[in-house]
Amino acid sequence: xxxxxVMEEFFTKAKAMEFPRRIIAGxxxxxxxxxMCREFQLxxxxxxxxxxxxxxxxxxxxxxMLVDAAYDVDSxxxxxxxxxxxxxxxALVREVDAEFLVGVGGxxxxxxxxxxxxxxxxxxxxxxxxxxxxxxxxxxxxxxxxDSCDNISFTASVPMGVVADTSILIKSPWRQLAAGCADxxxxxxxxxxxxxxxxxxxxxxxxSAATLSKMVATVIVENASxxxxxxxxxxxxxxxxxxxxxxxxxxxxxxxxASGSEHMFSHALDRIAPGNALHGEQCGVGAILMMAxxxxxxxxxxxxxxxIGCPTSAKGLNVTKDQLIEAMTTxxxxxxxYTILGESGITERAAERIATMTKxx
Ligand SMILES: [Zn+2]
Numbered sequence: 001x002x003x004x005x006v007m008e009e010f011f012t013k014a015k016a017m018e019f020p021r022r023i024i025a026g027x028x029x030x031x032x033x034x035x036m037c038r039e040f041q042l043x044x045x046x047x048x049x050x051x052x053x054x055x056x057x058x059x060x061x062x063x064x065m066l067v068d069a070a071y072d073v074d075s076x077x078x079x080x081x082x083x084x085x086x087x088x089x090x091a092l093v094r095e096v097d098a099e100f101l102v103g104v105g106g107x108x109x110x111x112x113x114x115x116x117x118x119x120x121x122x123x124x125x126x127x128x129x130x131x132x133x134x135x136x137x138x139x140x141x142x143x144x145x146x147d148s149c150d151n152i153s154f155t156a157s158v159p160m161g162v163v164a165d166t167s168i169l170i171k172s173p174w175r176q177l178a179a180g181c182a183d184x185x186x187x188x189x190x191x192x193x194x195x196x197x198x199x200x201x202x203x204x205x206x207x208s209a210a211t212l213s214k215m216v217a218t219v220i221v222e223n224a225s226x227x228x229x230x231x232x233x234x235x236x237x238x239x240x241x242x243x244x245x246x247x248x249x250x251x252x253x254x255x256x257x258a259s260g261s262e263h264m265f266s267h268a269l270d271r272i273a274p275g276n277a278l279h280g281e282q283c284g285v286g287a288i289l290m291m292a293x294x295x296x297x298x299x300x301x302x303x304x305x306x307x308i309g310c311p312t313s314a315k316g317l318n319v320t321k322d323q324l325i326e327a328m329t330t331x332x333x334x335x336x337x338y339t340i341l342g343e344s345g346i347t348e349r350a351a352e353r354i355a356t357m358t359k360x361x
Contacts, residue, residue, distance in 0.1 A: 018158040019250055020126075020137055025164040025239050027232065033062050033102065033127060034069035036161045040100075042123065047098035048075035049089055049113040054105035054129050058168050062104050062127060074098065081108035081151075082144040089116035098122060103159075106130040106176065111141040111156070118157040126159035130172035131180040131235075131242045133279050134258055137162050138246035151270065158250060162243060169235035174309065175278065177238060181227060182284030182310045184241045185301060186262045187217040187248075189290040193260030193339035201338050206252045213248040213257035216241035221300065224307040261293070261331060261339035262286030268327040268334055269319065276318040277311065284310045285317055285360060289328060292354045293340045302358065314361050321361045325351045 021040065024032050037046070046066055050059030055077060066073045074096045078085045089112055093101070101124040103113025110126050117124035118141075128136045135142065141156035169177065191210045198205035219241050220227070227234045248257040255263075266282035284305045291298035302312050311317050314324040325348060332345035346354075355361040 015253055017250055017253065018139060019247060020159050020162050022160075023137070023162040023164070023243055025162075025166065025243070026236065027165070027167050029163050029165040030058060030061065030127070030168060031065070033125065033163050034065050034071070036125065036163065037066070037071070037100070037102075038069070040123065040160055042100045044100070045072040045074060045096055045098050046100055046102060047089075047093055047096060048073060048102045048104060049109055049116070050075060050077060050104040051079065051106075051109050052077050054109060057129050057171065058127060058165070059104040062102060066102070078109060078112050080144065081111040081142065083146045085112050086115050086119070086143060089113070090120050093120045093122060100124060100160075102127060104129065106172070107132050107135060107142075110136060111143060114156040114159065115141040115143055115154050118155070123160040124157055125161045125163065127163045127165075129168050130176040131164070131169060131239055132176040133180060133183045134242050134245035136164070136246060137243045138249045138255070138258075140249070140255060153255070164239045164243065166232050166235040166239065169239060170230065170232045174229040175281075177235060178227075178308050178310045179278040179280030179284075180242050181220050181224075181238050181280070181308050182287075182305055183258075183280035184220050184238070184245050185217050185304055186260075186280075186283040186287040187213040187245060187258050188221075188301065189262045189287045189294065189296075189340075190256065190258050190260035192294050192296065193290070193337075194256045196340060197256075197338040203256075203338065206257070209248045209252035209257045212244060212251065216244045216248070220308075221304040224304040227308050229309070256337075260337070261290040261341050264331040264334040264337065264339065264341065265289065265327050268331040269317070269323070272323050272327055272330075273317075273319045277316075281311050282317060285312060285314075286331075288312060288358050289354055289360060290340055292358045293346070298358050313359065314355070321355075324355060324361060328355065 265286035
């Protein structure tokens with residue numbers, strides 16, 4: 001039997017990757033929403049999912065533009081990203097017989113639209129008005145479950161299109177855009193953890209996804225001094241890495257390229273001190289700590305975060321020293337994902353030493 005034939009019989013890998021079909025980012029990009037919907041041959045009715053604040057920022061404008069483009073449009077204001085909200089949106093999708101969904105807002109509005117679209121079998125367009133994390137174009141949605149206080153990451157739709165208007169993004173609170181940058185910077189330790197799991201546990205690894213994820217983190221780190229509040233160009237510099245970070249997860253088919261021990265630390269903090277800081281802010285501080293555990297250049301990460309205006313300490317995250325240490329020593333229990341924290345985690349003394357060395361406490 002020819003050698004090639006033998007190889008063919010042993011090769012069984014197959015994988016599906018889903019990406020947005022079109023991403024439009026930049027000044028006044030919002031105007032392209034109706035054209036994008038027509039280009040995708042979406043006829044409507046359309047359902048716009050927005051929030052009370054984001055409606056005034058962009059939601060109403062998107063609705064009016066769709067109406068002007070002869071679309072039959074309904075809209076709903078949602079508050080928090082919970083399973084009840086998703087059910088409410090799905091009921092409205094059925095009621096108005098929506099063909100497609102447009103999510104206009106920050107992370108929670110996009111997450112609701114993303115999951116409701118997936119579970120209703122409708123395409124969806126993502127119109128972010130802020131970018132506090134890299135989930136804008138990812139296939140995951142973080143939703144609070146009705147029967148627990150925990151946020152669960154659900155499989156959801158990758159948006160068919162993304163419209164990121166920098167003139168709108170730059171008007172969102174700076175803290176949110178800075179947190180989005182920190183979330184992307186934290187890819188550096190996420191990929192190191194992934195490489196470790198690949199070496200030690202033979203976990204499946206994608207060089208393409210890891211390279212892309214590291215590259216966008218480097219773009220943010222190297223441009224940190226150009227990322228400044230009120231400067232629209234800052235939104236331009238950060239939005240592409242934020243979007244591409246999501247794409248790296250689509251390539252990998254897992255959140256691995258953008259979520260490692262620093263994300264487990266962030267999720268541990270969500271349990272210990274819920275709502276004290278933003279996801280990206282926690283991941284940024286987590287990246288400083290985990291980079292120190294990896295024996296890498298944590299000062300470079302700390303400096304980039306500091307330059308952008310992200311927290312770099314427990315105080316900056318509004319948590320006590322004890323809460324921070326607890327998050328570090330319990331982070332390994334968050335999920336079954338092999339990282340620098342190992343299977344049994346790190347000791348309190350080790351955590352304290354690393355946190356002190358990196359000036360986090
Ligand atoms: Zn994240």
